[in-house]
Each structure stands twice: as structure tokens, then as C-alpha cells.
Amino acid sequence: MFQALKNFFRKCNENIIPLIIVLPFFEILVIECLHRRSIKAGFTFIIEEPFSYFINVVLLMAMLSVCLLFRERLFWAFLFSLFWLILGIINCVILGNRVSPFSFNDIKVFSSVASIVRQYMGIPQIAGAIVFLGFCTVITVYLRRRIPKIDRRKHILRDMIFLSVFMICGVLSVYAGKRQFKHTGNITLTYLYDGFVYCFTDSVMNAGIQKPVAYSEHRIHTIQNSLNQYDAEKYRETDQKPNVIFVQLESFFDVNNMRYYSYNADPTPYFHRLIKNYSSGLLTVPAFGAGTVNTEFEVLTGMSIENFALCEYPYKTILKEQTCESLAYNLQEEGYATAVIHNNRGTFYSRNQVFKHLGFDVFDSVEYMNDLDYNSINWVKDSILPGQIIERMKSTPQKDFIYTITVQLHGKYPTKAPENPYNLTLVGEKNEDTKNAFEYYINECHETDLFIRQLIAEVKALGEDTVIVFFGDHLPTLDITDSDLQYQNTYQTTYVIWDNIGLEQKDKNLNAYQLSSHVMGKLGYSNGVLTRFHQLYADNPYYDMNLHLLEYDILYGKKYIYGGVDRYDASQLQLGLYPITIENVRQGTDVVVVTGEHFTESSCIFINGHKQETKFVDENALLTYGYELTDGDRIRIRQITSTGGKLGSTDEWIYLSNP
Numbered sequence: 001m002f003q004a005l006k007n008f009f010r011k012c013n014e015n016i017i018p019l020i021i022v023l024p025f026f027e028i029l030v031i032e033c034l035h036r037r038s039i040k041a042g043f044t045f046i047i048e049e050p051f052s053y054f055i056n057v058v059l060l061m062a063m064l065s066v067c068l069l070f071r072e073r074l075f076w077a078f079l080f081s082l083f084w085l086i087l088g089i090i091n092c093v094i095l096g097n098r099v100s101p102f103s104f105n106d107i108k109v110f111s112s113v114a115s116i117v118r119q120y121m122g123i124p125q126i127a128g129a130i131v132f133l134g135f136c137t138v139i140t141v142y143l144r145r146r147i148p149k150i151d152r153r154k155h156i157l158r159d160m161i162f163l164s165v166f167m168i169c170g171v172l173s174v175y176a177g178k179r180q181f182k183h184t185g186n187i188t189l190t191y192l193y194d195g196f197v198y199c200f201t202d203s204v205m206n207a208g209i210q211k212p213v214a215y216s217e218h219r220i221h222t223i224q225n226s227l228n229q230y231d232a233e234k235y236r237e238t239d240q241k242p243n244v245i246f247v248q249l250e251s252f253f254d255v256n257n258m259r260y261y262s263y264n265a266d267p268t269p270y271f272h273r274l275i276k277n278y279s280s281g282l283l284t285v286p287a288f289g290a291g292t293v294n295t296e297f298e299v300l301t302g303m304s305i306e307n308f309a310l311c312e313y314p315y316k317t318i319l320k321e322q323t324c325e326s327l328a329y330n331l332q333e334e335g336y337a338t339a340v341i342h343n344n345r346g347t348f349y350s351r352n353q354v355f356k357h358l359g360f361d362v363f364d365s366v367e368y369m370n371d372l373d374y375n376s377i378n379w380v381k382d383s384i385l386p387g388q389i390i391e392r393m394k395s396t397p398q399k400d401f402i403y404t405i406t407v408q409l410h411g412k413y414p415t416k417a418p419e420n421p422y423n424l425t426l427v428g429e430k431n432e433d434t435k436n437a438f439e440y441y442i443n444e445c446h447e448t449d450l451f452i453r454q455l456i457a458e459v460k461a462l463g464e465d466t467v468i469v470f471f472g473d474h475l476p477t478l479d480i481t482d483s484d485l486q487y488q489n490t491y492q493t494t495y496v497i498w499d500n501i502g503l504e505q506k507d508k509n510l511n512a513y514q515l516s517s518h519v520m521g522k523l524g525y526s527n528g529v530l531t532r533f534h535q536l537y538a539d540n541p542y543y544d545m546n547l548h549l550l551e552y553d554i555l556y557g558k559k560y561i562y563g564g565v566d567r568y569d570a571s572q573l574q575l576g577l578y579p580i581t582i583e584n585v586r587q588g589t590d591v592v593v594v595t596g597e598h599f600t601e602s603s604c605i606f607i608n609g610h611k612q613e614t615k616f617v618d619e620n621a622l623l624t625y626g627y628e629l630t631d632g633d634r635i636r637i638r639q640i641t642s643t644g645g646k647l648g649s650t651d652e653w654i655y656l657s658n659p
Contacts, residue, residue, distance in 0.1 A: 016077060017068075017162055020064045020068075020077065020162075021061065023077070024056075024057045024061045024064065027081055027085065028053060028056045028060060028195070028197060029042055029043070029046065030085070030088065031084065031087075031088035031091075031196050031197060032045045032046075032053075032056075032195065032196060034088040034089060034091065034092040035088065035091055035092065035095070035191065035192075035196045036192075037095060037096070045195075049193060049195070052193060052194050052195045053195065055173045055195065056195035056196070056198050058169050058170060058172075058173040059170055059173045059197055059201060060084065060197055061166055061169065061170070062166045062167055062169060062171075062173070063080055063084075064077050064166075065162065065166035065170075066163075067080065068160075069163070079140065082140070086133075087102065087200060088196060091196060101187065101188065101191040101196070101199070103187075103203040103310070103311035104203040104311070105203060105311045105313050105316065106311075173198075174198075174201075174205075187291075187310065187311055188288060199311075202309070202310050203309070203310050203311040206309035206310065207309050207317055208308065208309060208312070208317065208555070209307050209308055209309075209548070209552045209555060209556050210552075211556070211557070212545075212549050212552055214545065214549065215549055215552060215553070217558070217560045220550070220560040220561050221560065223546055223550065224529075224561055226536065227529065227532045227536060231526075236522075236523065237503050237522045237523070237524070238502065238503060238523060238524070240465045240501045241334070241335075241399055241465070241523075242399065242464075242465035242466050242467045242500075242501050242523070243393060243399050243400045243401075243459075243464055243465065243466040244331060244336070244399075244400070244402075245389065245400075245401075245402045245403075245404065245467070245468040245469070246299065246327075246402070246404065246468075246469045246516075247404045247406065247455070247468060247469065247471070248296060248299070248403070248406065248471060248473050249406050249409065249448060249471065249473065250405070250406045250407050250410050250473060251409040251411065251472070251473070251474065251475070251476040251477075252406075252409055252445065252448055252472035253472045253475050253476070253494060254268070254271070254275075254493075255268065255442055255445055257485050257486045257494075258480075258485065258486075259483075259485060259486055260429075260484065261427065261428045261429065261438070262426075262427045262428055263424060263425065263427065263442060264423070264424065264425045265423075265424060267422075267445045267446045267449065268446065268449040269449065270449045270450075270452055270453045271448075271449050271470075271496070274452070274496045275494070275496050277505070278496055278497055278498050278499070278503075279496070279497045279503065279504075279508070279522075280495060280496035280497065280507055281494070281495060281507050281508045281509045281510060282492045282494060282495075282510075283472070283493050283494060283495045283509075283511070283515060284489070284491055284509070284510070284511045284512065285298070285474050285492070285493055285512045286298060286304075286306065286491070286512065287473065287474040287491075288474050288475055288490050288491055289411075289474060289475065289476065289477040290474070290477070291313075291474060292349075292473045292474065293313055293315045293351075295473040296315075296405065296473065297314050297315060297319075298511070298515075299327070299471075299512050299513070299515050299516055300326045300327050300328070300358055300403065300516065301324055301326050301358070301513070301530065302325075302327075302514070302516060302517055302528070302530035302531060302533075302534055303324075303513055303530065303547075303551045303554075304511070304513045304544075304547060304551070307547070307548045307551050313349065314555075315349045315350055315351070315354045316350055318555050318556070319354045319357050320353050320354060321357075322357060323357045323358070323359070323567075323569065323570055324357060324358060324568070325528050325529060325530055325554060325568065326358040326359050326528075327403075327516040327520075327528075328358050328359035328360050328401060328403070329359035329527075329528065330525065330527035330528040330531055331401040332359055334525060334527060335398055335399065336399050337361055337396040337399070337400050337401070338361050338400075338571075339360060339362040339364065339392050339400065339402050339403070340355055340360050340362070340364065340402075340405070341364045341385060341388050341389060341392065341402060341403075341404045341405070342363075342365050342404070342405040342407070343366050343380040343382060343385055343388075343406065343407050343408075344366050344405070344407040345641050345642060345643070345645075346363065346368075346575065346639075346641060346645075346647050351363065351365070352365070352573075352575065352647060355571075355573055356570045356571045356573035359568060360403075360571060361571060361572075361573070361574060362573070362575075362576070363573055363575055363576075364388055364392070364575075364576055364577045365576075366380055366602075367575075367576075367600060367639040367640070367641060367647055368575065368577065368580075368598070368600055368602070368639065369384055369600060370600050370619060372601075375408055375444065375447075376418065376419055377412070377414060379408050379410050380407055380408065381408050381447065382406045382407070382447070383447075385404055385406065385451065385455070386451070386454050386458045387458075388577065389402055389404060389455065389458075389459075390459070391577055392577055393464065394462075395577065395578070406448070408444060408447065408451075409441070409444050409445065409476065411478075412477065413437040413438075413440050413476070413477070413478065414436065414437065415432075415433035415436050416436060417436050418436055418439060418440035418443070419440075420439065420443060422443050422446045424442050424443050425439060426439050426442065434478075434479065437478060438478055441476055441478060452470060456468065459500075460500065465500065466499065466500055466501075467497060467498070467499040467501065467503070468498045469495060469497050469498075469515070469519055470495065470497075470498070471494070471496075471512075471515065472493030472494060472495075474493065475490050475491075475493065497519065503522055513547075514538065517530065517531045517532075517533075517534035518534075520535075521535045529550060529554070529561050529562075530547075530550060530554075533546070533547065533550060575639065575647050575648035576598065576639070576648065577598075579650075580596065580597065580598045580603065580650055581596045581597050581650055581651075582594060582595075582596040582636075582637060582650050582651075582653045583595050583596045583597065584596075585629070585653050585655050587628070587629045587655075587657070591623055591624070591625050592605070592607075592623065592625075592627050592629060593621065593622075593623055594621070594622045594623075594624075594637065594653075595620055596620065596621075596650070597620060598619055599616065599618070599619050599620065599622055599637065600616070600619065600639070601616045602639045602641070603616065603637050603638075604639070605622055605624045605635065605637060606635070606636045606637070606638055606649075607624075607627060607629070607634070607635055608633055608634050609634070611640075612627060629655045631656050632654065632656075633654070633655040634652045634653070634654060635652065635653040635654075636650050636651075636652055636653070637650045638650075
């Protein structure tokens with residue numbers, strides 16, 4: 001038997017080319033079935049998108065042909081095929097928990113998302129994944145040992161000819177895809193139309209913004225000259241200089257826009273009252289079901305993510321390296337103090353590194369907050385945020401710009417009968433799992449509504465002139481389709497602008513990258529190139545083209561718009577509303593006591609660079625047991641994330657028994 005198997009492997013090894021040609025046709029079909037989570041839909045892809053199917057097949061052929069360079073060519077063909085099959089399975093699993101498909105950028109941000117894997121995958125799923133990978137490893141090792149090597153000299157001319165042909169076809173397939181495929185900000189649809197293998201490969205090969213054909217110093221200066229003539233003062237709606245608060249509501253949208261669902265009571269009555277009485281509209285966002293930071297990026301910078309490479313997260317690429325014009329920098333020029341408040345992990349999507357490149361003075365993440373409350377799927381409740389916002393406003397003498405990011409409404413939503421604290425029920429859904437998930441969601445939406453009410457009430461009580469912009473970052477992962485919505489677009493949420501300074505109510509639908517310039521215009525501000533651009537060019541036929549030019553020039557080009565230099569310096573970002581400080585360290589009986597200010601449950605004692613088991617007493621005291629201090633020991637307090645990441649730390653305290 002083993003001899004027959006060995007002979008079979010030898011024949012396949014020597015005649016691998018038919019396998020390279022035939023295998024991709026079947027493997028692409030399997031991958032597309034996995035991508036659509038349906039065998040029927042996979043065959044439909046071949047029928048409706050034959051060009052895309054063929055491009056993916058040829059691209060996979062070119063990749064498999066690399067095995068012709070090795071003596072164990074059957075083994076390497078198997079390994080390359082297994083690699084793509086595993087990627088297809090990973091994509092299938094991911095699409096079972098979110099809407100956006102798997103891309104190379106997910107690997108880049110794995111450190112950011114690894115901590116929430118358990119909230120999306122149960123122990124059986126994780127165990128199954130480990131068993132599957134173990135099985136693949138065993139098969140791979142077995143084949144590596146069993147597949148005989150061949151004498152490449154016998155077929156080297158033939159192999160090199162076929163390898164060249166396959167590679168040329170692969171390059172041509174990429175070129176044809178670039179010419180025929182239309183990548184948009186809708187990543188989900190792009191993958192469905194263009195195919196998984198092509199799109200994933202594109203996410204590996206491309207990053208940033210491609211240089212526009214029309215890019216030149218003259219073209220940028222032409223845009224600049226027109227912007228210099230713009231006067232935002234004539235659009236000013238108030239003479240006050242208010243606090244400006246943006247509240248990015250995680251996975252929030254107006255559930256009353258569902259066409260086929262109704263509820264026994266309105267889940268968000270206060271939000272609907274705001275829409276009725278203040279400026280509001282639909283907000284087109286670049287994400288659906290996931291991708292919060294790309295909506296955040298568009299709102300803060302005024303840039304469209306559609307001009308970037310497929311599946312890109314600028315927070316994980318360019319913004320980790322350089323500064324970028326933003327709403328924070330623009331309002332700093334008007335004398336505002338700037339801060340971000342977020343009740344989730346500070347290192348998520350590298351925010352602790354990015355916000356200094358967006359001009360923020362302070363980043364207050366969950367590691368710097370006390371008295372946290374959690375919902376049933378372990379996200380921090382948003383009720384912590386109003387107190388943090390008010391505290392920030394009280395702590396600064398000038399007006400504040402505060403960008404707030406909520407987290408409570410984050411998925412994955414439970415499909416078992418949830419707690420129903422507000423007795424909100426869904427009418428119009430027969431599937432029990434879907435009904436349970438949506439009922440959980442609308443009850444959480446009601447708590448978001450209470451959070452909005454609470455924040456406005458506390459701002460009113462503070463008595464300062466303030467504008468608050470509430471908006472959803474994307475729709476939730478609840479299998480919502482365009483046809484389920486009254487406005488027929490799963491890439492639209494809702495925004496509303498509350499104020500206590502008498503702004504005129506003007507409803508308008510916007511893109512996320514237009515929101516900040518729209519608000520700035522109402523206040524009579526035009527700071528920043530992109531702010532003025534959106535205010536002036538919104539109805540210009542060259543709007544999209546010129547926005548692409550400006551984005552490239554600012555982030556990747558020669559910065560002609562700024563005179564060829566970087567306009568902005570990175571800020572000295574402070575983590576937490578207040579610095580954490582050590583006031584004293586003393587040795588007790590088998591215990592070290594550290595006293596100071598602003599400690600939280602994420603505070604950890606480090607002695608001589610080594611982490612100690614730390615007990616949080618209160619915001620002024622921490623303990624660690626079983627350590628005997630000696631003169632000269634160096635003590636720091638560091639904020640540690642839920643995944644073990646390190647945020648800010650105090651200055652060193654040098655211990656002296658007799659100071």
C-alpha cells in the first residue's frame with residue numbers, strides 16, 4: 001500500500017502541471033462557497049461573475065506554479081493550496097460574526113483584536129480550530145516525509161517555460177482586475193464581485209493612496225488659490241464660541257428605519273425627540289458591521305477612506321508614522337483644549353499612538369476610569385462617559401473639543417433569550433435566534449438613549465455653551481440588508497446636532513468625511529485645508545477628484561498645499577484625564593504600600609522593572625504582598641490593558657528606608 005502511494009506521489013510530482021491547471025478551478029469554487037457560506041451562492045458567483053472567477057483561478061494558478069521551483073513540487077502545491085483553503089475557512093468564520101471579510105489588514109491588527117476573540121468564539125469553536133490546525137500539521141508533516149524528490153534537471157526547460165507562462169498570466173490577471181474591477185469603500189460588495197483570492201492578494205500588495213494621474217504642484221496650488229478666497233464668516237450661525245463634543249455611538253442606528261420590524265415601545269424616544277427638534281440627517285459611513293476606526297478617521301480628518309487601498313485602516317499604517325490635519329488641530333488654532341474619551345482599551349487599533357498624530361492633548365481610555373459597570377456580554381457601559389466628559393470640561397480654563405467613543409452596543413449579540421430589563425420586544429421576526437439578538441440590541445439601544453439624555457442633562461446643568469454631535473459609526477452585525485431599511489442603504493446611520501446656543505435647524509444628509517466641516521461651518525470656522533475644501537467644493541463636479549489629490553498630497557505626496565513642509569507637530573499626548581502620580585512608598589509587614597493620585601484597577605506596581613501582583617484599594621492606594629524593599633529600589637506605576645499591553649507610567653520613585 002505504501003509503495004503504491006509512493007508511486008502515486010512520484011507520478012504526480014513528475015507530472016504536476018495538469019494539477020496546477022485543474023486544481024484552482026475547484027479550489028476557487030470552494031473558497032467562494034465558504035465566502036458566501038452557501039454552495040448554491042458559490043456556483044451563482046461563477047455564473048454571474050465569470051470574469052472575476054477566471055481572474056481568481058489564473059491568479060491561484062500563478063501562485064501554485066511556484067512549486068515548479070522545488071524538487072518536492074507536489075508537497076509545495078499541497079501547502080500553497082492548503083494555505084488558501086485555511087484563509088477561506090478563516091474568512092468564513094469571520095463572516096459568521098461580522099459583515100466585513102477577512103483581509104491582510106486583519107493580520108496587521110491581530111494584536112488589537114485578539115482580546116475580543118473569546119467574545120465571538122466559544123470554547124467549542126476554538127477547540128475545533130485547534131484540532132483542525134493540528135490535523136493539517138500532521139498531514140503536512142506526513143506528506144513532507146513521504147513525497148519523493150525528483151531530478152529537476154530532466155524537466156527544467158519545460159518547467160521554466162510553464163512557470164514563465166503561469167507568472168505572466170498571473171501578472172496579466174492582476175492588471176486586468178485593476179482595469180475592470182471597481183473597488184469602492186464597500187468592502188463587502190467588492191469581495192463578493194471580485195472574489196476572495198484577488199481581493200485578499202490586493203490587500204497584501206497595496207497600501208495607502210495611489211498617486212493620482214493629475215497630481216502636480218500646479219494643480220494643488222490651483223485648489224489652494226480657490227480655497228483662499230473662501231469666507232466662512234458669512235455662514236456663521238452664532239457669535240458664541242461653544243464647547244464642541246462629538247459622540248461616536250458604537251453600532252447605533254435608528255431602529256425605527258427597519259421596514260419589517262415593529263416594537264411594543266419606542267427603544268430610543270429621546271433620540272427621536274432630538275431629531276425632531278435639532279439639525280439631523282443620514283450619515284453615509286465607510287463601514288458596515290465593523291470598522292469603527294475608519295468612520296472615526298473620516299470624521300476626524302475629513303478624508304474619504306475610499307481613496308485608500310482596499311481594506312486599509314490608516315490608524316494601523318500611515319497615522320502611526322506621521323501627523324495629519326484633523327478637527328483637533330483645527331480647533332486648537334481657535335484656542336480649544338482637545339481630548340478623546342473612550343470606555344474601551346487604549347491600545348485598540350493603536351489609538352494610544354495615533355491620537356498624538358491627530359493633535360489631541362489627552363486620551364482617556366478605560367484603563368484610567370474607575371467604577372466601571374459591564375453589560376451581559378462584558379462591554380463597559382456608556383453610563384461612565386458623561387461623568388468623564390463633565391470632569392474634562394471642568395478641568396480646563398478654555399473651551400473644549402471632546403471626541404467621545406462609546407462601546408456598549410458592540411456585538412456579538414446573544415442568540416439565546418436575553419435579559420429584557422426594559423421589556424422591549426420585537427414584532428415581525430419568526431426566527432428565534434434573530435429575534436433574541438435583535439431584542440438584546442434594542443434594549444441596549446434604549447440604554448444608549450438614556451446615556452444621550454444623561455449627557456445632555458449634565459451639560460445643561462454645567463451651564464456652558466455647548467454643541468454635541470451624536471452619530472452612529474456603522475450598523476450592527478444583525479444580518480441587515482438594504483431591502484430591510486426604509487432608506488435602502490446599510491452604509492447609512494443617523495446623526496443629530498444638539499446645542500444650547502440657538503443654532504438654526506437645518507437637516508442635511510452627509511458623508512462621514514463631511515460631518516466635521518459641516519459643524520465647523522455652522523460655527524463660522526474654516527480652519528484646515530480640508531474643512532474649507534468641503535465647505536466650498538461640496539457641489540463642485542471635480543469634488544471627488546480634488547479630494548483624492550489633497551489626500552494624497554497631505555499624507556503621501558510633496559505637501560504642496562502646506563508649502564512643502566509638515567504643518568503639524570505631534571502632541572505630547574497625556575493618557576488619562578489627570579496624570580497618575582506616586583506620593584509615597586512604604587514597607588509594611590510583608591506588604592508594600594504605594595500611595596498617590598488617580599490610581600485605577602488597571603494600575604500595576606513595577607519594582608525594578610518587574611511587574612508585581614497588585615491589589616487596588618482605591619484611587620489613592622495600591623498594595624503588593626510578599627516583597628521586601630531595599631534602598632535604591634525603583635518603583636513605577638503602569639497602566640496595563642486587559643491583554644497585558646502597557647500604557648502610560650509614572651516617574652520612578654526611588655525607595656529609601658530613611659529618607
